[in-house]
Amino acid sequence: MIYLDSAATVPMRKEALAAYAEAAEKAYGNTHSLHDAGSDAAGYWDSCRQLWASFLNVRPEGIYFTGNASEGNQLAIRSLLKGRPPNKRTIITTKLEHASVLTTLHELEKEDYQVEYVPVDRNGIIDIEIYKDLVDDQTALVILQLINSEMGAMQPVAACTAHAKKWAVPVHCDIVQGFGKISMDIKALDVAAAVCSAHKIGGPKGVGIVYIDPAVHWESVYEGTTHQNGFRAGTVDVPGIVSATIAAKHAVAEQQDSYRQARQLQEFLINHLPAGVALTGDVETKSPFILGLILPHVEGQWMMLQCNREQIAISTGTACKIGSGEAMSAMGAMGVETDVARKFIRISFCRLTTEKELKEFLRVVDQTLKKPALL
Incomplete structure (x- = not known):
């Protein structure tokens, strides 16, 4: 996976x-x-x-x-x-x-x-x-x-x-x-x-x-x-x-390299996002290890399930609040409308994440967004 x-x-x-x-x-x-x-x-x-x-x-x-x-x-x-x-x-x-x-x-x-x-x-x-x-x-x-x-x-x-x-x-x-x-x-x-x-x-x-x-x-x-x-x-x-x-x-010893890698992965993802997918937060000041994405016309839960079918693990927010509108409260506090917040997904990186894996994730997202049944 x-x-x-x-x-x-x-x-x-x-x-x-x-x-x-x-x-x-x-x-x-x-x-x-x-x-x-x-x-x-x-x-x-x-x-x-x-x-x-x-x-x-x-x-x-x-x-x-x-x-x-x-x-x-x-x-x-x-x-x-x-x-x-x-x-x-x-x-x-x-x-x-x-x-x-x-x-x-x-x-x-x-x-x-x-x-x-x-x-x-x-x-x-x-x-x-x-x-x-x-x-x-x-x-x-x-x-x-x-x-x-x-x-x-x-x-x-x-x-x-x-x-x-x-x-x-x-x-x-x-x-x-x-x-x-x-x-x-x-x-x-x-x-x-x-x-x-x-x-x-x-x-x-x-x-x-x-x-x-x-x-x-x-x-x-x-x-x-x-x-x-x-x-x-x-x-x-x-x-x-x-x-x-x-x-x-080990995490402290690797911290600078891990951060540099996460910045590179974040930049790659932003440069290759499918049309209509938006990044939440200020890319210059936020942590590059966590990326919140708003989809154009697909609910986050649907995208998460579709990625799981393709053996890709993503989330719709912090695991400690799954099933309780985890992203909804955060998005609401930021002034994001409820209908838009439902289209939220989160991906997050560690030292093991690779650009190749992101390419596969982007492929699945792009194909899912293009399915006529979802338009």
């Missing part, structure tokens, strides 16, 4: 698979056990924290591991809010956030938090002036995804953080679609918390990585939890974390 859905997940790297097997054999102990097997496992865990800190340019004591990035988003948001003064009840965010964030926000609204959504333009970029007007001394938290999952829009996170700091407001940032793909420096973004995912970079599913600035006050969601300083309950999955760390090491 030609796989053009790398924003959903990518195949595990052979190095990550080998690392998992080795760690499962050698680091089988519980990191909280006081015997040597527990100490050995804790040593692996601590080494992984050190490495993730170097990848992100942060302090290792701020690194935590979760069951996935969705859980990481939920725990980071709620932990930061529990550490804020109780009178601060406003959250500033966008409607382009990941499903795990939007679901948490809906829950928080039922808990008497007020959520303010910053409008975005046709390219999916927030209105920075409206954002500045919304952040004030009653703001509890700013939540801003670095790179949107549907069309790859990249937000001005550093500028938003700089303004939030004037009001001593922490910023939480989902960097899942950015880590390993663009140059990543959390210290430069200056966010209070960030979340990334192992399986987006060739690591195992079931491992999320969370950073919370040790200088920022937060409180545990789970009363009485002792694992990972109370951030997440449960025995730490050392083999999964080791595997994720090895995948991250």
Whole structure:
């Protein structure tokens, strides 16, 4: 199968698979056990924290591991809010956030938090002036995804953080679609918390990585939890974390080459799009790894099924919201009409994607659009 859905997940790297097997054999102990097997496992865990800190340019004591990035988003948001003064009840965010964030926000609204959504333009970029007007001394938290999952829009996170700091407001940032793909420096973004995912970079599913600035006050969601300083309950999955760390090491080492390749693939695709197919977002500022396309007269779901018949994997939006109008909310926030949004498809690249595969995808799209029954 030609796989053009790398924003959903990518195949595990052979190095990550080998690392998992080795760690499962050698680091089988519980990191909280006081015997040597527990100490050995804790040593692996601590080494992984050190490495993730170097990848992100942060302090290792701020690194935590979760069951996935969705859980990481939920725990980071709620932990930061529990550490804020109780009178601060406003959250500033966008409607382009990941499903795990939007679901948490809906829950928080039922808990008497007020959520303010910053409008975005046709390219999916927030209105920075409206954002500045919304952040004030009653703001509890700013939540801003670095790179949107549907069309790859990249937000001005550093500028938003700089303004939030004037009001001593922490910023939480989902960097899942950015880590390993663009140059990543959390210290430069200056966010209070960030979340990334192992399986987006060739690591195992079931491992999320969370950073919370040790200088920022937060409180545990789970009363009485002792694992990972109370951030997440449960025995730490050392083999999964080791595997994720090895995948991250390779992704970081390949990042510049991967980005260059993605830019070339994006340019090739844009130059060869069939007539009537439009790219969403600003090609000069968006991530080249994610391309949202609007078809002229075919619904995205139909095109996805047709590509699947031809053994080509594409999507109609982020896999965490399939069946729930995943692209519709994002497109609606960008001012795209509902009928047009239904014609949305997404393709996304990884280091394994080739120009030859894109040619085959374009052939299928072109043939599908020309079928008389669809006109």
